[in-house]
Amino acid sequence: MHDESTDGRLRLVTAERSGTPLLVLTGESDHEAVGALDRALAEAARRDGADVRLDLSGVRFADSSLANSLLRGRVALGGRLLLLDPSAPVVRLLDVLGLRDLFAVHAGSRPRG
Incomplete structure (x- = not known):
């Protein structure tokens, strides 16, 4: 497991469960804080095969x-990026921008344990 905090407002934890990358993003996301997520998604895109699960429940x-x-x-990973349990602010953002249908969104599917 790897934990990367950007500036105290946003925290990104990366882990792997059963060979599938899991990224957990919590806190407040803005232009100064998304660099860690960009790096983690780019790293995941360099790996072959497995879906990348991004837990957004704590945003x-x-x-x-x-x-x-x-x-x-999404561009880097194609259909391999799965958004798990997006919080209300994330859902609102995706809806306002008309982006929700571009992503595989799974509510109620956050891995436990």
Whole structure:
């Protein structure tokens, strides 16, 4: 497991479960804080095969910077990027921007344990 905090507002924990990358993003996401997510998604894109699960349940604030990071990840990973349990701010952001249908969104599927 790897934990990368950006500036105290956003925390990214990366792990692997059964060979599948799991990224857990919590806190407030803005233009100054998405670099860690960009790096983690780019790293995951360099690996072959497995879906990349991104748990967004703990995101308390999301702006267009997060949307842009997710779009970059989608391009790099194609259909392998799965958004798990997006919080209300993330869902609102995706809906306002008309992006929700571009992503595989799984509510209620956050891995436990």
